[in-house]
Amino acid sequence: MSRIDGKAVAAKLRDEVAEKVEHFRRKVGRAPGLAVVLVGDDPASNVYVGAKGKATVEAGMESFTHRLPAATSEGELIRLVRRLNADEKVDGILVQLPLPDHIDADRVIDAIDPKKDVDGFHVINAGRLSVGQDALVPCTPYGCLHLLKQQLGDLSGKHAVVIGRSNIVGKPMAQLLLQENATVTIAHSRTRNLPELARSADILVAAVGRPEMVKADWIKPGATVIDVGINRLPPASEGEKGRLVGDVDFAGAESVAEAITPVPGGVGPMTIAMLLRNTLVAAYAREGLDAPGI
Numbered sequence: 001m002s003r004i005d006g007k008a009v010a011a012k013l014r015d016e017v018a019e020k021v022e023h024f025r026r027k028v029g030r031a032p033g034l035a036v037v038l039v040g041d042d043p044a045s046n047v048y049v050g051a052k053g054k055a056t057v058e059a060g061m062e063s064f065t066h067r068l069p070a071a072t073s074e075g076e077l078i079r080l081v082r083r084l085n086a087d088e089k090v091d092g093i094l095v096q097l098p099l100p101d102h103i104d105a106d107r108v109i110d111a112i113d114p115k116k117d118v119d120g121f122h123v124i125n126a127g128r129l130s131v132g133q134d135a136l137v138p139c140t141p142y143g144c145l146h147l148l149k150q151q152l153g154d155l156s157g158k159h160a161v162v163i164g165r166s167n168i169v170g171k172p173m174a175q176l177l178l179q180e181n182a183t184v185t186i187a188h189s190r191t192r193n194l195p196e197l198a199r200s201a202d203i204l205v206a207a208v209g210r211p212e213m214v215k216a217d218w219i220k221p222g223a224t225v226i227d228v229g230i231n232r233l234p235p236a237s238e239g240e241k242g243r244l245v246g247d248v249d250f251a252g253a254e255s256v257a258e259a260i261t262p263v264p265g266g267v268g269p270m271t272i273a274m275l276l277r278n279t280l281v282a283a284y285a286r287e288g289l290d291a292p293g294i
């Protein structure tokens with residue numbers, strides 16, 4: 001019935017971050033800094049990295065972008081991460097995924113100082129989240145939770161079905177929902193009767209990477225649907241860019257769901273806003289200041 005305007009919610013969050021950045025600058029005498037590392041020249045990744053740099057600067061933070069050739073070795077990348085760990089001006093480090101096949105992403109993430117791990121991918125942060133301690137929380141699921149709380153208020157007792165169990169979206173999403181007292185089911189490629197399971201959800205989160213897989217008849221009337229998928233369809237004609245679609249068949253789902261996030265303009269902008277928020281939180285913590293409260 002209604003579209004959840006992630007772009008607008010993200011803009012508001014970014015304004016709040018910018019205000020706190022100003023406070024930080026006055027107090028500490030420098031801006032919070034975010035380092036983004038991109039290995040190789042995947043065009044899609046390039047776009048995200050550019051957008052992140054721009055948003056960082058717009059929030060009043062300092063942006064350091066490291067573009068490395070695709071042939072960079074794991075050792076070289078880890079040495080760069082260590083340099084960024086030691087760099088006083090860097091509060092947050094994000095290494096863009098996926099990495100080329102010859103680099104083990106786990107080893108690279110392990111090398112990031114957990115205090116600067118603004119993606120929330122380090123096992124220390126994943127562990128803290130799962131036991132309910134203060135943690136840097138992965139930006140995409142945190143953004144989804146923000147939208148859900150804004151839409152629904154209290155999530156207690158609601159049945160949430162998360163489709164997808166990746167370490168960067170599905171698993172942390174499930175942890176966050178559990179923390180909010182939802183009853184959580186995690187579905188994946190081996191799940192049986194997925195349409196039926198999805199239909200039992202009050203909250204349905206799709207994080208699969210399959211264009212428009214979730215159909216209207218998988219959705220319980222009145223459910224809230226969060227579409228994390230970012231899929232580029234093949235171009236309709238030559239020289240064009242393909243359309244961007246989510247994991248949910250939006251046109252069909254919109255009339256069944258109470259509220260649903262569009263793609264683009266839903267979860268994507270929230271991810272970037274949460275990255276800025278995490279960088280701010282990391283900067284405050286590194287300087288021994290009280291948490292900024294956002």
Ligand SMILES: NC(=O)C1=CN([C@@H]2O[C@H](COP(=O)(O)OP(=O)(O)OC[C@H]3O[C@@H](n4cnc5c(N)ncnc54)[C@H](OP(=O)(O)O)[C@@H]3O)[C@@H](O)[C@H]2O)C=CC1
Nearest residue numbers: 140164165166169188189207208209228229230267268271
């Ligand atoms: N908006 C944003 O900011 C972001 C968007 N994304 C997008 O979200 C999507 C998911 O990303 P990510 O979690 O990294 O993806 P992964 O490929 O890591 O994980 C996909 C998950 O979906 C499950 N899956 C695959 N096929 C099916 C199926 N047919 N039925 C049920 N489950 C299935 C997989 O199951 P199994 O584990 O069994 O293989 C897996 O758990 C992608 O479209 C990605 O582009 C990602 C990050 C940020």
Ligand SMILES: Nc1nc(=O)c2c([nH]1)NC[C@@H]1CN(c3ccc(C(=O)N[C@@H](CCC(=O)O)C(=O)O)cc3)C=[N+]21
Nearest residue numbers: 048094095096097098119230264265266268269271272
């Ligand atoms: N270490 C790491 N951290 C990440 O957070 C990370 C990553 N690697 N690798 C890639 C994925 C993907 N991701 C997106 C961020 C913003 C949009 C976004 O802003 N999308 C816009 C539209 C973008 C467009 O038009 O292309 C929207 O949905 O409205 C999308 C996707 C972060 N990721």
